[in-house]
Amino acid sequence: MLQKEFAQAMKRAQSMNSNAFLDAILEERPDLKEKVKSGAIKAVFPGQGFSAHTAIVGDEVFKTAKCYPWPGIETKDLILGIEREHDLLQYLQDAELPMPKLTYTGRKLSFFGMTRLQGAVLSSWDVESLAPDDKRQLAKDIATFCADLANAVPADDAVKMHLDVSPAEVMFDAKQVRAEMDSPCARALFGARYDFFKKAVDDYIDYREKNPETAAKILMHCDLKEGNILWNPETKRLTGVIDFGLSHLTVVESGFKKLYEKYPADFTDMVLEEYAALQSIKITRQQVQTWACAEYVAYALNAQRGTGYTRSYNDYVRGPLQLKYAAPAQPPAAPQTGDAASPARRASGPWIARLFS
Numbered sequence: 001m002l003q004k005e006f007a008q009a010m011k012r013a014q015s016m017n018s019n020a021f022l023d024a025i026l027e028e029r030p031d032l033k034e035k036v037k038s039g040a041i042k043a044v045f046p047g048q049g050f051s052a053h054t055a056i057v058g059d060e061v062f063k064t065a066k067c068y069p070w071p072g073i074e075t076k077d078l079i080l081g082i083e084r085e086h087d088l089l090q091y092l093q094d095a096e097l098p099m100p101k102l103t104y105t106g107r108k109l110s111f112f113g114m115t116r117l118q119g120a121v122l123s124s125w126d127v128e129s130l131a132p133d134d135k136r137q138l139a140k141d142i143a144t145f146c147a148d149l150a151n152a153v154p155a156d157d158a159v160k161m162h163l164d165v166s167p168a169e170v171m172f173d174a175k176q177v178r179a180e181m182d183s184p185c186a187r188a189l190f191g192a193r194y195d196f197f198k199k200a201v202d203d204y205i206d207y208r209e210k211n212p213e214t215a216a217k218i219l220m221h222c223d224l225k226e227g228n229i230l231w232n233p234e235t236k237r238l239t240g241v242i243d244f245g246l247s248h249l250t251v252v253e254s255g256f257k258k259l260y261e262k263y264p265a266d267f268t269d270m271v272l273e274e275y276a277a278l279q280s281i282k283i284t285r286q287q288v289q290t291w292a293c294a295e296y297v298a299y300a301l302n303a304q305r306g307t308g309y310t311r312s313y314n315d316y317v318r319g320p321l322q323l324k325y326a327a328p329a330q331p332p333a334a335p336q337t338g339d340a341a342s343p344a345r346r347a348s349g350p351w352i353a354r355l356f357s
Helices: 006-014 018-028 030-038 075-091 124-129 132-152 155-160 174-180 184-210 257-262 265-279 285-305 313-324 343-347
Strands: 052-057 060-065 102-105 111-115 218-220 229-232 237-241 248-250
Touching: 018 030, 018 052, 018 060, 018 111, 060 075, 060 102, 075 102, 075 111, 132 218, 132 237, 132 265, 155 218, 155 248, 174 184, 174 285, 184 285, 257 265, 257 285, 265 285
Parallel strands: none
Antiparallel strands: 052 060, 060 111, 102 111, 218 248, 229 237
């Protein structure tokens, strides 16, 4: 755990901003302070997420809880996420994984430093431009990372690091969700989309019963999106994976949901094929899609009854359903862009817009 008193760290983090965070880093790291002051190195603030401040100082990256108000997630959960990422990096310090290495643990504030990985951000456009063999190799690199991560941390140790739960994920009982789908409230909630969602939940239950080997929860990165996957455009190989704030024990299809959302469908298929071969399990894009849809149904039902979840119904359920979903007979059109959208690009749109395709 980070070396600090939790309540004090939470109080300070609530009022923290990027400049104050940099001041806190340099206060504890006089070696960096002198270099920044002399101009030998620069401090850079990359794009900030909703839950963390990030500062790059020389060859190190520093993170602390941002504590931005977010419906359904409390400040203590955000700080706990920073704690968990720190502990996971510390646990895997000697592992041969393409991920950052811990360099510093804050003493006065809940923050930590890690090595800055080399590489460019892997975008969906980058993936589309790859030759088939290069695309397959890159998919294998990502699958190998996921398999190695899953095998590197025993479940018991992950629980000790509080990696068994995530405030960003609904851990639901699919059969209970299926029973609720028969209620008049569910029919009214999903309207014209009711039959589709009902079938999605049925398909998920059927898949889970036929594939018990994938029911065990394993450690997954759970945020494999553009910005967190780095590669070398020259060698076409993976150079690293960053941002482990959402890493936790979960079922395998949950761990690949972000990859499915953000990258071309054929690339997702390749990653899943390679992962399945490495782990000797069955996992396909259809199964990831079915799980994602069933989880979304659980979000909708939980928000409707207001039990255990404080997320806004308008922001997180009704809006997405109305604006991003279309009736099964009318699949949503591909997003319009300035460039002609290739089939792979159309397939790489948000998963919500592809559920009916």
